[in-house]
Amino acid sequence: MKNTYIIKIEEKYFKRLLSYHIYINKIKKENNYYLLYLDSDNYQKLNKLKKIYNIEFVGYKGLIKYKYILKKHYPFFIMVILGISLIIFLSNIIFQIDIKTEDKEIRELLKEELNSRGISLYKFVKSYEDKESIKKDILNNNKDKLEWLEITRVGSKYIVEVEKRIINKEDTDTKPRNIVALKNAIILSIEARNGSIVKKLNDYVKKGDVIVSGEITHKDEVVDLVRADAVIYGETWYNVHVSYPIAYQEKKYTGKTKTRFGLTLFTKKYNLFDKTPYKNEEIKETNIFKHQFLPLKLSFEKVFEVIDEDNIYTVDEACEEAVKLARSKILAKLPKDSKILSQKKLKIIVNNSTIDVDVFFKVYENITDTIEINKKLDDITKEGE
Amino acid sequence: MKKIREYLNPSGLELHYKNDMLDVTLYDEIILLTDDEIILSKDNKQIVIKGCELTLLKLLDSEVLIKGEIKTIEL
Numbered sequence: 018m019k020n021t022y023i024i025k026i027e028e029k030y031f032k033r034l035l036s037y038h039i040y041i042n043k044i045k046k047e048n049n050y051y052l053l054y055l056d057s058d059n060y061q062k063l064n065k066l067k068k069i070y071n072i073e074f075v076g077y078k079g080l081i082k083y084k085y086i087l088k089k090h091y092p093f094f095i096m097v098i099l100g101i102s103l104i105i106f107l108s109n110i111i112f113q114i115d116i117k118t119e120d121k122e123i124r125e126l127l128k129e130e131l132n133s134r135g136i137s138l139y140k141f142v143k144s145y146e147d148k149e150s151i152k153k154d155i156l157n158n159n160k161d162k163l164e165w166l167e168i169t170r171v172g173s174k175y176i177v178e179v180e181k182r183i184i185n186k187e188d189t190d191t192k193p194r195n196i197v198a199l200k201n202a203i204i205l206s207i208e209a210r211n212g213s214i215v216k217k218l219n220d221y222v223k224k225g226d227v228i229v230s231g232e233i234t235h236k237d238e239v240v241d242l243v244r245a246d247a248v249i250y251g252e253t254w255y256n257v258h259v260s261y262p263i264a265y266q267e268k269k270y271t272g273k274t275k276t277r278f279g280l281t282l283f284t285k286k287y288n289l290f291d292k293t294p295y296k297n298e299e300i301k302e303t304n305i306f307k308h309q310f311l312p313l314k315l316s317f318e319k320v321f322e323v324i325d326e327d328n329i330y331t332v333d334e335a336c337e338e339a340v341k342l343a344r345s346k347i348l349a350k351l352p353k354d355s356k357i358l359s360q361k362k363l364k365i366i367v368n369n370s371t372i373d374v375d376v377f378f379k380v381y382e383n384i385t386d387t388i389e390i391n392k393k394l395d396d397i398t399k400e401g402e
Numbered sequence: 403m404k405k406i407r408e409y410l411n412p413s414g415l416e417l418h419y420k421n422d423m424l425d426v427t428l429y430d431e432i433i434l435l436t437d438d439e440i441i442l443s444k445d446n447k448q449i450v451i452k453g454c455e456l457t458l459l460k461l462l463d464s465e466v467l468i469k470g471e472i473k474t475i476e477l
Contacts, residue, residue, distance in 0.1 A: 032435045038463075041462070044461060046457045
């Protein structure tokens with residue numbers, strides 16, 4: 018496209034231009050002025066007459082127009098280029114590594130392995146080939162611990178899925194052993210698959226007492242040593258001490274609501290168009306835009322004003338809450354297959370601002386433990402003689 | 403040969419009238435430019451174009467495009 022300069026000149030001056038040998042590619046006559054389309058040389062000639070003939074520059078046509086726009090708005094274009102570069106740069110940085118396993122040991126192991134191979138926070142993401150090679154390398158180095166490993170990149174986040182290698186020792190280990198009590202308890206259930214049961218239901222056992230023996234006897238003589246296998250459940254006892262505040266705060270809705278937009282950048286959140294935020298509020302959030310790679314989110318929020326109301330429990334109420342807390346404490350400590358059989362408040366002390374409660378729990382839980390028999394059958398026989 | 407040279411490098415004045423526009427090529431100078439009369443020169447001879455609301459659409463070194471109601475052209 019040919020570069021063209023457009024200028025405006027009054028009708029009365031236009032005719033005078035003829036004497037200057039200025040050539041015009043296109044002439045457009047408007048009301049009482051002319052629009053002249055000139056090439057660069059003729060524009061330069063005309064520009065010298067600018068002051069005499071009241072010539073007004075209107076615009077450009079052709080490539081020079083874009084050159085002019087670039088020159089005029091260069092800070093904007095620089096910002097756009099910088100912005101795009103920044104987005105590309107940030108999209109290639111690791112902002113999160115999500116290792117999907119409950120096993121703390123495996124998690125730490127993977128963290129270390131990934132870190133040593135350059136996959137850690139705020140470092141550049143790896144290429145697909147590198148990532149696959151790292152995955153194979155980690156698996157090869159930890160054959161005894163890891164069964165399967167997958168590293169997936171989702172934007173600036175790595176999701177690490179892992180399957181732990183379980184080596185079933187029970188199947189391979191054939192050493193004789195006894196089943197003993199893990200703690201003091203009353204036996205409630207015995208499920209024996211191998212060995213000789215030496216305790217009965219409702220027997221009281223102390224920690225370490227043999228419940229199912231690996232020593233098989235015949236007429237008071239040990240004739241064989243086996244690997245006892247059993248699952249024992251028993252009644253155990255716990256004392257839990259809980260201190261609970263008598264005064265408490267209750268969240269109440271005032272009924273005032275409003276809507277606004279929220280912008281989240283990294284971990285910082287900005288409320289848009291909300292100059293008077295509530296002192297205490299509860300937010301119901303709907304995402305409008307959430308960047309797949311970057312920690313950037315725009316959301317629509319419905320905001321409810323809430324107030325914290327100070328209340329005081331009666332002794333009974335506080336006591337009830339304390340027992341609930343004690344229950345949740347004991348349940349958090351116990352394995353999943355355990356259950357509370359009964360509970361009893363032992364001691365209640367009411368202080369100025371708290372109530373102290375001691376709660377006694379009877380618990381149904383697995384009390385199975387194992388102990389290997391290190392002696393040989395011959396030694397036991399000799400001891401008997 | 404003379405015809406070919408003339409075709410490749412024309413030297414004479416040419417007037418083409420098409421779509422209510424008069425295209426004049428290889429003129430020497432514009433002597434007068436008004437709404438109803440335009441006078442051009444070529445080799446010290448005048449070409450007088452008369453009409454109404456005459457305007458220039460193009461003004462180049464050797465070509466001028468005239469628009470308007472052209473009534474007469476005097477050579």
